[in-house]
Amino acid sequence: MIMHQNNQLTLAEMKTGQTGTVVGVLGGHGLIRRLDGLGIRPGKKVTKLSSTLFHGPVILRADSTQVAVGFGMARKIIVELDKYLPRTP
Amino acid sequence: MMRILLVGNPNVGKSALFSRLTGTHIIASNYPGTTVGFTKGYLKLGQEQAEVIDVPGSYTLEPSSRAEEVTVEMLREGDVVINVVDATNLERNLNLTLQLLERQTPVIVALNLWDDTRHRGISIDVAKLEELLGVPVVPTAGITGQGIRELVGRLPEARVPRNARIYANSDERWLKVGDIVSQVQSLSHRHHTWYERLEDASSHPVGGIIIALLVLFATFWFVRFVGEGIIGYIAEPIFEGLWTPVLMKLSLALGGGGFLHNVLIGELVGGGIDYSQSFGLLSTGLYIPLGAVLPYIIAFYLVLGILEDVGYLPRLAVLMDAIMHRLGLHGYAIIPTILGFGCNVPGIMATRILESRKQRFIASTLISIGVPCAALQAMIIGVVGKQGVAYVAMVYGSLFISWVVIGLILNRAVRGFNPELLVEIPPYRLPPWRVVGQKLWLRVSGFIREALPIVLGTVLVVNILYTLGVFRAIADIAAPVLTGLWGLPKETIAPLVIGFLRKDAAMGMLASLGLTARQLVISSTVLAMFFPCVATFVILARELGVRDLFKAIGVMLVAVLIMGSLQNLIL
Numbered sequence: 001m002i003m004h005q006n007n008q009l010t011l012a013e014m015k016t017g018q019t020g021t022v023v024g025v026l027g028g029h030g031l032i033r034r035l036d037g038l039g040i041r042p043g044k045k046v047t048k049l050s051s052t053l054f055h056g057p058v059i060l061r062a063d064s065t066q067v068a069v070g071f072g073m074a075r076k077i078i079v080e081l082d083k084y085l086p087r088t089p
Numbered sequence: 090m091m092r093i094l095l096v097g098n099p100n101v102g103k104s105a106l107f108s109r110l111t112g113t114h115i116i117a118s119n120y121p122g123t124t125v126g127f128t129k130g131y132l133k134l135g136q137e138q139a140e141v142i143d144v145p146g147s148y149t150l151e152p153s154s155r156a157e158e159v160t161v162e163m164l165r166e167g168d169v170v171i172n173v174v175d176a177t178n179l180e181r182n183l184n185l186t187l188q189l190l191e192r193q194t195p196v197i198v199a200l201n202l203w204d205d206t207r208h209r210g211i212s213i214d215v216a217k218l219e220e221l222l223g224v225p226v227v228p229t230a231g232i233t234g235q236g237i238r239e240l241v242g243r244l245p246e247a248r249v250p251r252n253a254r255i256y257a258n259s260d261e262r263w264l265k266v267g268d269i270v271s272q273v274q275s276l277s278h279r280h281h282t283w284y285e286r287l288e289d290a291s292s293h294p295v296g297g298i299i300i301a302l303l304v305l306f307a308t309f310w311f312v313r314f315v316g317e318g319i320i321g322y323i324a325e326p327i328f329e330g331l332w333t334p335v336l337m338k339l340s341l342a343l344g345g346g347g348f349l350h351n352v353l354i355g356e357l358v359g360g361g362i363d364y365s366q367s368f369g370l371l372s373t374g375l376y377i378p379l380g381a382v383l384p385y386i387i388a389f390y391l392v393l394g395i396l397e398d399v400g401y402l403p404r405l406a407v408l409m410d411a412i413m414h415r416l417g418l419h420g421y422a423i424i425p426t427i428l429g430f431g432c433n434v435p436g437i438m439a440t441r442i443l444e445s446r447k448q449r450f451i452a453s454t455l456i457s458i459g460v461p462c463a464a465l466q467a468m469i470i471g472v473v474g475k476q477g478v479a480y481v482a483m484v485y486g487s488l489f490i491s492w493v494v495i496g497l498i499l500n501r502a503v504r505g506f507n508p509e510l511l512v513e514i515p516p517y518r519l520p521p522w523r524v525v526g527q528k529l530w531l532r533v534s535g536f537i538r539e540a541l542p543i544v545l546g547t548v549l550v551v552n553i554l555y556t557l558g559v560f561r562a563i564a565d566i567a568a569p570v571l572t573g574l575w576g577l578p579k580e581t582i583a584p585l586v587i588g589f590l591r592k593d594a595a596m597g598m599l600a601s602l603g604l605t606a607r608q609l610v611i612s613s614t615v616l617a618m619f620f621p622c623v624a625t626f627v628i629l630a631r632e633l634g635v636r637d638l639f640k641a642i643g644v645m646l647v648a649v650l651i652m653g654s655l656q657n658l659i660l
Contacts, residue, residue, distance in 0.1 A: 063178065
């Protein structure tokens with residue numbers, strides 16, 4: 001299991017509608033690069049739009065792009081939730 | 090000849106722009122040694138012809154898939170790059186732009202989907218963007234044709250920027266992108282459009298399923314309607330009015346019988362040509378691909394093209410992904426599967442879009458066993474339907490169950506990997522009709538070029554085997570299975586063997602045997618799952634290779650033996 005701080009969770013664990021900032025991708029180089037090309041990278045604000053039944057893909061929005069990521073990938077994307085942010089940058 | 094490359098992210102309206110730039114003469118081909126396809130066309134520049142290539146869409150020049158590797162390789166062979174940028178998604182698109190500017194090929198930027206920016210509340214300072222990038226920037230709208238003339242006019246200004254800079258890593262580049270975006274773009278508040286409401290609904294877990302069912306239902310209805318329309322009003326009149334007289338003359342010239350007559354024209358039924366029963370190379374052999382299958386293919390490719398350009402397919406893939414993953418596939422495998430309901434041949438050809446060998450094997454095997462083509466379905470509904478809708482449902486139910494069960498087993502049995510879905514979900518857009526038309530033409534002509542020779546060749550071989558009595562020998566061997574395991578009368582062997590040639594004709598023969606409803610259900614299920622028709626068979630061999638073809642046939646035989654016996658026990 002991934003150890004994370006109280007205000008950080010994976011994209012898979014986020015609830016629909018929650019917004020947060022990507023803080024890391026716990027994946028191989030290939031995954032990091034593919035996500036980077038789609039604009040999903042540390043520092044990026046993302047909103048979880050929906051999840052599908054039976055651990056299907058998670059849909060998220062980064063800027064005006066909507067991206068669907070497989071559930072396994074969603075478990076590797078660590079997001080820091082907005083409402084827990086101690087101060088705005 | 091000057092070579093112009095259209096390069097950009099996927100879903101930025103690149104093909105619409107391509108279609109505006111080039112005339113009607115376009116060619117689709119595969120990049121040498123790959124299954125990655127691209128289209129090529131020509132543009133008149135003053136006195137000269139220039140070649141325009143629509144490079145496969147890519148998010149980055151640091152490739153992570155074969156398609157992206159091809160993009161990078163093609164870049165080396167271009168003289169000018171038109172970088173197509175989605176104006177409504179500037180940040181992500183400029184990342185690719187900066188990567189293109191690091192190279193030594195002159196670049197001009199087409200700020201596409203410009204017409205979309207206003208209702209999205211985006212305004213972009215084009216002059217400023219041009220200054221910051223150091224290359225010309227032209228706002229365009231591929232659908233209306235806005236800005237195309239200016240884009241072509243400023244093509245000679247394309248250049249490698251003077252202030253070109255190589256970024257040490259992706260973070261630095263994104264920093265620069267952020268800097269540029271903050272200087273040129275301003276956003277204002279706007280209301281949700283009804284498009285976006287529909288987008289949200291079709292991504293919703295429950296709403297999405299309802300919409301998907303509606304879309305699928307409409308698709309099948311449309312395909313049957315258009316397909317049958319083309320057959321009834323175009324294909325049959327042409328064959329019966331124009332082609333039959335030619336064949337009858339040939340039949341007379343061949344003396345009305347003999348080996349050559351049997352191979353070319355087949356048997357005369359009631360003194361004439363019957364395109365579903367004569368089985369000659371020039372009669373049934375031509376009629377299957379052109380008269381019976383092509384109409385459905387046209388209808389299917391038309392719907393597929395529209396769904397593709399509207400932006401629905403990625404949503405369908407996402408929705409199906411969880412189920413498909415349990416069958417060793419991923420969401421995108423739904424597209425070949427749907428195509429297979431029209432005709433298995435293009436369905437199996439479309440499995441090339443899947444990434445791994447495992448996925449392609451499972452998808453093709455499942456299509457050839459569990460997905461009945463349009464011609465067969467029409468006959469199943471016609472023949473079995475006379476006994477009652479419940480029996481049709483039993484056939485479809487059995488096929489669906491075997492599709493799922495075989496998938497579950499193959500997922501565990503076949504080695505290899507099944508990558509996860511990672512896909513951009515584009516906003517809904519009205520399809521550019523020019524592009525839909527062009528794609529339809531490219532796909533249909535591709536089907537004729539690839540599938541027609543295969544069908545004709547195999548019909549020829551099968552005809553010779555049939556005349557030599559090979560099938561009768563097979564029938565004798567298979568007879569105990571029929572009567573013992575499946576509880577079918579011995580006469581059903583002839584239709585089942587004919588099913589190898591044409592499954593819909595085989596259904597017609599079953600209809601005339603006076604079977605009970607129960608026997609009809611078993612025989613039509615067996616017919617659908619059993620050996621695919623010849624054309625599918627050859628396509629399977631080509632796409633999978635001979636070794637995997639034999640594995641697929643093994644799966645098929647075991648599946649059909651078990652399913653037929655189970656039905657015999659339960660029903």
